[in-house]
Amino acid sequence: MKYLIALLLTVVFILPISAQEDNPKLVVGIVVDQMRYDYLTRFDKKFGENGFKRMMREGFNCKNNHFNYVPTYTGPGHASIYTGTTPKYHGIIGNNWYDKDIKKMVYCAGDTTVSSVGTAAVSGLMSPHRMLTTTFADENRLFTQMRGKTIGVSIKDRGAILPAGHSANAAYWFQGGQEGNWISSTFYMDELPKWVNNFNNSKKAESYIKDWNTFYDIDTYTESGADLNNFEGKFKGKETATFPYNLKALSKKNGGFNILKTTPYGNSLTADFALAAIDGEGLGQDNITDVLTVSFSSTDYVGHKFGVNSKEIEDTYIRLDKDLERFFAALDEKVGKGEYVVFLTADHGAIDVPAYLQSAKIPAGYLDNDVRKVLFQKFLTDTYGTTDIVEDISNNQIFLNRDMIKALDLDLDDVQEAIVNEQIAYPHISKAYTATTMASVDFTEGIEALLQKGYNQKRSGDIILVNDPAYISYGKTGSTHGSGLNYDTHVPLLFFGKGIKQGHTYKKTEITDIAPTISALLGISFPNFAIGQPLEFVFN
Numbered sequence: 001m002k003y004l005i006a007l008l009l010t011v012v013f014i015l016p017i018s019a020q021e022d023n024p025k026l027v028v029g030i031v032v033d034q035m036r037y038d039y040l041t042r043f044d045k046k047f048g049e050n051g052f053k054r055m056m057r058e059g060f061n062c063k064n065n066h067f068n069y070v071p072t073y074t075g076p077g078h079a080s081i082y083t084g085t086t087p088k089y090h091g092i093i094g095n096n097w098y099d100k101d102i103k104k105m106v107y108c109a110g111d112t113t114v115s116s117v118g119t120a121a122v123s124g125l126m127s128p129h130r131m132l133t134t135t136f137a138d139e140n141r142l143f144t145q146m147r148g149k150t151i152g153v154s155i156k157d158r159g160a161i162l163p164a165g166h167s168a169n170a171a172y173w174f175q176g177g178q179e180g181n182w183i184s185s186t187f188y189m190d191e192l193p194k195w196v197n198n199f200n201n202s203k204k205a206e207s208y209i210k211d212w213n214t215f216y217d218i219d220t221y222t223e224s225g226a227d228l229n230n231f232e233g234k235f236k237g238k239e240t241a242t243f244p245y246n247l248k249a250l251s252k253k254n255g256g257f258n259i260l261k262t263t264p265y266g267n268s269l270t271a272d273f274a275l276a277a278i279d280g281e282g283l284g285q286d287n288i289t290d291v292l293t294v295s296f297s298s299t300d301y302v303g304h305k306f307g308v309n310s311k312e313i314e315d316t317y318i319r320l321d322k323d324l325e326r327f328f329a330a331l332d333e334k335v336g337k338g339e340y341v342v343f344l345t346a347d348h349g350a351i352d353v354p355a356y357l358q359s360a361k362i363p364a365g366y367l368d369n370d371v372r373k374v375l376f377q378k379f380l381t382d383t384y385g386t387t388d389i390v391e392d393i394s395n396n397q398i399f400l401n402r403d404m405i406k407a408l409d410l411d412l413d414d415v416q417e418a419i420v421n422e423q424i425a426y427p428h429i430s431k432a433y434t435a436t437t438m439a440s441v442d443f444t445e446g447i448e449a450l451l452q453k454g455y456n457q458k459r460s461g462d463i464i465l466v467n468d469p470a471y472i473s474y475g476k477t478g479s480t481h482g483s484g485l486n487y488d489t490h491v492p493l494l495f496f497g498k499g500i501k502q503g504h505t506y507k508k509t510e511i512t513d514i515a516p517t518i519s520a521l522l523g524i525s526f527p528n529f530a531i532g533q534p535l536e537f538v539f540n
Contacts, residue, residue, distance in 0.1 A: 021287045023287075023289050023498075023499075023521070023523065024339060024340050024341040024498040024499065024522075025284040025286065025287065025289060025290070025335055025336070025339045025340060026278075026283055026284030026289065026291075026292060026331070026335050026339070026340040026341075027289060027290070027291045027292070027340070027341055027342075027518060027522070028292045028293075028294065028331070028340060028341070028342045028343075029081070029082065029163060029291070029292070029293045029514075029518075030294050030295075030296070030324075030344040030345075031077070031078060031081060031163065031293075031295040031296070031344075031346060031347050032295075032299050032344065032346050032492070033156070033159065033296060033297045033298075033299050033347055033348075034299050034303040034304075034346065034347070034348060034349065034350045034479075034481060035299055035346035035349070035491060035492060036308065036346075036349040036350060036490065036491065037063070037491055037492050038490075039317055039492075040052060040056075043314060043317050043318065043321075046216070046221075046223065046314070046317075046318050047318070047321045048321055048322065048325055050325040050328060050329070051321035051323075051324035051328070052321050052344075052494075054325070054496070055324075055342070055494040055495075055496045056494060056504070057502070058496050058502060059342075059494055059495050059497065059500050059502060060494070060496070060500055060501060060502065060503050060505075060538040061492075061493075061494055061504040061505075062492075062493035062494070062507075062509045062535065063504055063505065064505070064507060064508045064509065065490070065491055065493035065508075065509045065510070065511070066489040066490055066491070066508065066509075066510060066511070067348065067450075067484075067489040068450065068510040069086040069087060069088070069450050069451075069453035069484075070450045070451050070453075070466075070482075070483065070484040071093070071454055071482045072347075072349070072482055072483065072484070073094055073095050073347075073348065073481070073482055074095055074156065074158060074300065075092045075094060075095040075108035075109070075162065076092045076093065076094065076095075076347075076454070077346070077348050078159055078162040078163050078295065078347050079092040079108075079131055079162045080092075080511050080512060081345060081347065081514050082135035082136060082137065082162065082165065082293070082514075082515055082527075083131070083133045083134065083135050083136075083512075083515060083529065083530065084136070084512050084513070084514065084515030084516050084519075084526060084527045084529075084531065084532045085133055085512055085527065085529045085530055085531050085532070086453040086512060087453070087454045087455070087460075088453050088454065088455055088456055089132070089133060089456075089529040090131055090132055090133045090529065091130060091131060091132040091458075091459060092131055093395070093454065093455075093459050093460055094394075094395045095107070095108055096394070096395075097395060097459060098392040098394050098399050098461070099459075100391075100458075100459070105394070108130055108131075108158055108162070109126045109128065109130070109158045109161045109162065110125060110126060110130075111125055111126055111127035111130075111185070111187065113127075113129075114126070114185045114186045114187045115186045116183060116185060116186075117183060117184045117185055117186055117188075117190070117191060118175070118181055118184060118192045118196070118200070119175045119181065121179075123157065123173075123175055123183065124175075124183050126157045126158075126171075126185050126187070127187035128166050128168075128187075129187075131162055131165075132529075133528055133529040134165060134166065134527045134529075135164070135165035135515065135527055136291075136515040136518050136519045136522075136524070137165045137168060137293065138150075138165035138166055138168075138527065139519060139525045139527055140289055140291055140522060141167040141168075142525070143522075143524040143525065144289065146167070147288045148288045148289050148291065149281055149282075149283060149290040150168040150292075151164065151168065151169055151171070151172075151277050151281055151290075152171035152293045153171075153173075153274045153292070153295070154173055154174075154270065154294070154295035154297055155173065155174045155261055155266050155269075155270055155296075155297035156173060156295065156297045156300075157173040159173070159297055159347075160172055160293070163295065164293050168188065169188070169281070170184060170188045170193075171184060171188060172196065174205075174257075174260075174266075174270075176255055176257040176258035177255060177256045177257060177258060178256045178257070179257065180205035180256070180257035180260075181200040181205070182196055182199065182200060182273055184196075193280060194280075195276060195277075195279070195280025196276075199276045199280075205257055205260065205269055206257075208247075208260055208263075208265035208269055209248050209251055209257070209260070210247055211245065211246055211247065211248075212243070212244060212245040212247055212264070212265065213244035214243055214315045215318045215319055215322070218243060218311060221311050221315070224309055224310055224311050224314040225309045225311070226311075227241075227311045228240055228241075228242050229356075230355065230477075231307050231309070231310075231353040231355050231477055232305070232306045232310055232312070232353075232477050232478065233304075233305040233306060233478045235250045235253075235254050235259070236250070237249070237250050237252070237254070238250060241305075241310075241477075243311065243312075243315075245263070247259055247260075247263065261298055262298065262302055262305050263298060263302070263316075264298060264302070264315060264319035264320060265298070266296075266297060266301065267296045267297075267299065267319065267323055268319070268323050270294065270295075270296055270297070271294075271324075271326070274292065274294045274327070275334075277292065278331075278334050279334070283335070284334065284335035284336075284339065285335075296320060296323075298316065299313075299316055299317070299320065302316045303350050303478070304478050305477075305478050306478060307352070307353040307477065307479045308350050308351070308352055308479045309352055309356060328342070338497070338498055339498060340497050340498060341495070341497035341498050341499060341500060342494075342495070342496055342497050343493070343494065343495045344492060344493075345492055345494070345511065346491035346492060348481045348482070348488050348489075348491065349481060349486075349487050349488045349489065349490060349491055350481045350488065351364075351470060351479055351485075352364075352470075352487070353477065353479055354366060354472060355477075357470055363468075363470060364469075364470035364471065365428070365468075365470070365471050366471065366473070366474065366476065367428055367467060367471055367472065367473045368427070369473055371426075371427070372426050372427075375426060376422070379419075379422045384408065384410070384415075386404070388401060388404055389401055389404050389405060389408070392461075395461075395482075396464065396465045396467070396482075397460060397461030397462075397463065397464050397465070398419060398423075398461050398463040399461045399462060400415060400416070400419075400461075400462040400463075412462075413436050416435060416462050416463060417434060419432075419462075420432040420434055420463055423463065428467055428471045429466070429467065429468075430466045430467055430468045431447065431448075431465075431466040432464070432465050433451065433463070433464050434462065434464075435455075435457075435460065435461065435462045435463070438452055438455040438457075438460070439455075439457055447466060447484050450484040451464055451466070451484070466483075467483070469483075470485075491511070493509060493511075493514065495538050499521050499539055499540055500538055500539065500540065501538065501539065501540045503537075505537060509535055510532060511532075512530065512531055513532035513534070513535050514532070515530055516530050516534045517532075517535045517538065520534035520536070520539075521539065
């Protein structure tokens with residue numbers, strides 16, 4: 001009997017670990033911020049053989065991969081990729097949103113209950129506490145009795161924090177300004193590990209404050225528009241948005257080390273730090289699966305400033321391809337070829353600069369929010385005698401003052417419906433829906449289904465607005481994102497490494513399928529509110 005009990009205890013405590021012996025030693029999740037799918041095909045001839053092309057040659061390419069909700073922003077995107085669900089359930093409904101309980105805007109990763117680590121700045125007051133569900137990294141930590149490590153890395157705090165989940169060993173993000181250091185918060189640790197301090201003291205960030213010129217001869221960059229045009233934003237202190245860029249001179253007027261974020265060198269620095277994390281944390285060095293989440297943020301900053309058709313964005317992706325090549329080569333050496341698995345996707349796409357689209361006679365434009373505001377305030381005053389019936393308008397949502405509505409003896413549903421009927425008449429409003437509709441009608445297709453998957457009953461507004469295609473609330477230069485249109489939803493999805501076969505598909509896949517796929521590969525529980533399905537056709 002004692003032998004039987006001992007045997008059972010051995011099975012109970014050893015099986016979860018031994019079951020992972022055939023699993024990858026390391027899972028690397030890569031998110032390229034603001035990467036449209038067509039960058040893979042548009043810049044194909046400029047890529048080398050061992051970056052993006054290696055993933056496609058050795059792994060599996062899901063060519064029709066889409067976000068299945070609105071809004072397509074960075075915070076929700078990273079949360080959805082790793083939780084396998086949408087804002088409806090994980091609660092990250094924007095980068096920032098109006099909190100109906102405390103009556104003010106909140107940040108998706110902001111947390112005033114923690115302290116900064118590695119800086120005196122408030123930029124360290126961050127944690128994943130507003131994300132309501134687990135990530136696959138959380139589930140791996142639980143499955144391995146916390147033996148499997150999770151480390152998150154990104155220039156952006158939210159790009160490091162949300163993917164790594166609640167139980168991560170650490171998440172690190174970049175503090176620019178005059179510091180140029182990687183930092184964290186007391187949610188994870190009381191002080192930076194020695195390897196992080198060593199990296200910060202190496203002055204690696206400072207080494208990238210140099211000239212930014214095109215990697216190849218600019219005349220060969222035929223996949224993008226003219227270098228000098230009217231559709232790109234400029235760095236302060238430079239008259240034109242044209243190559244080359246003297247970052248040392250420009251950094252003084254552009255936030256010091258922050259200027260690196262809006263250059264491909266921000267991605268290079270991220271790759272450097274991620275590789276240091278592999279060494280510093282000993283990731284992938286035993287049979288217990290570790291998770292490393294890496295988000296390359298500079299692609300987003302460059303896209304916002306210069307636009308998706310710029311020479312700058314082309315050069316950024318050419319250089320990112322080189323960073324991926326050396327990153328994969330290092331994984332081969334440090335973890336072992338065939339001992340790790342990588343997926344690569346994006347948190348959203350981006351629109352062509354509307355002014356550029358207009359020049360090509362494609363319907364597009366900019367929203368006049370001042371006109372909308374005047375019209376709406378007149379409607380509120382004429383109908384209800386006050387504008388205070390509205391608490392906030394943000395993220396294409398209108399939040400109503402429930403106490404005011406009750407005091408005026410009005411019916412909430414009636415007020416919502418009246419505002420929908422008013423808003424739909426405004427220029428370039430395509431659709432408008434009430435919270436009641438989102439909560440009571442089951443949409444299965446179209447923009448309505450995307451809105452519903454992005455609608456969180458406790459956190460979202462009373463009215464949701466949809467603008468006309470290619471009409472944005474943004475400056476006249478650079479690109480942005482956030483819609484449910486294909487330019488924002490269609491993003492890459494590449495898998496390669498241990499357990500992944502070579503191939504491709506045009507079958508539609510969704511961003512929420514990634515976490516269940518990795519969970520199935522590892523044999524662990526799916527994230528606790530995952531709605532996606534494992535993509536079994538990518539497995540060997």
